[in-house]
Every structure is written in structure tokens, then in C-alpha cells.
Amino acid sequence: MSTNVLLVDDSPTVRNILKIYLMNLKISIVEAEDAARALQLLRLVPVSLVIADINMPNMDGITFVKEVRASAQAQVKSVPVILLTAEKGEDLRQRGTEAGANAFIKKPVSHDELTKTVCQFLNRV
Numbered sequence: 001m002s003t004n005v006l007l008v009d010d011s012p013t014v015r016n017i018l019k020i021y022l023m024n025l026k027i028s029i030v031e032a033e034d035a036a037r038a039l040q041l042l043r044l045v046p047v048s049l050v051i052a053d054i055n056m057p058n059m060d061g062i063t064f065v066k067e068v069r070a071s072a073q074a075q076v077k078s079v080p081v082i083l084l085t086a087e088k089g090e091d092l093r094q095r096g097t098e099a100g101a102n103a104f105i106k107k108p109v110s111h112d113e114l115t116k117t118v119c120q121f122l123n124r125v
Helices: 012-025 035-044 061-069 090-099 111-121
Strands: 004-008 028-032 049-053 081-085 103-106
Touching: 004 012, 004 035, 012 028, 012 111, 028 035, 035 049, 035 061, 049 061, 049 111, 061 081, 061 090, 081 090, 081 111, 103 111
Parallel strands: 004 028, 004 049, 049 081, 081 103
Antiparallel strands: none
16 A cells, blocks of 8 residues: 655645655655645545645645644644744744644755654664
């Protein structure tokens, strides 16, 4: 079974950069342009990890995490979520943690930090 990672960002450019950074990990990438589409995909596709931007239109990343954690599907509810943010400040990180986010990566995302964090959640060295 392949490992699916869901990328959620309203910017196609950011999603493409993340895909390039992750291409050597031999994982399958599933993409969503917003949180609503991501929630639909989570119900349809088995996903091992979600990487989502905090700042998205309509539903932000923190609200998205709350929706994931409130899911009736155990597989969806328990999926690890990494949030991406360009904003500084502990308040946002605290709100994300309280919502159920598993980790945070600061934008601009570095290749090393992204691959290291993803590998930790996928139990790879």
C-alpha cells in the first residue's frame, strides 16, 4: 500500500514546491486547494499525513484541524497534521496545538526541515 500525504494550500506554487521537496521520499501526493476539499478527500482517500497552510480563504488551517479531529471516522480523526505558517508568534502556535495540530513548520519552508519532519511522522529515518 502506498503512503499518501495530503497537501492543503490555496497556492499552487507552494503545493508544487512541497511536492518537489517530497519527491525523493517515495510517497504519493494528494492535493487540495482549500480546507473544504481536503476534508472531502480525507473521507475518500487513506492518508498517512496532512500538511496544511494556516492562512487559507474560507476555512483557515486551525479550523481545518478542529474539523479533522471532530471527524466520526477514526482514520481521519487520528491523521497527523503539520501546519505551515509565515506568521510569527506563539499565540497562533498555541491555538494550533489546542486544535490538535501535531507539528508546525515555518514558511519559507526549508527542504531539510520538511523532509525531516515528514519522515518522523511516517516513521522513516
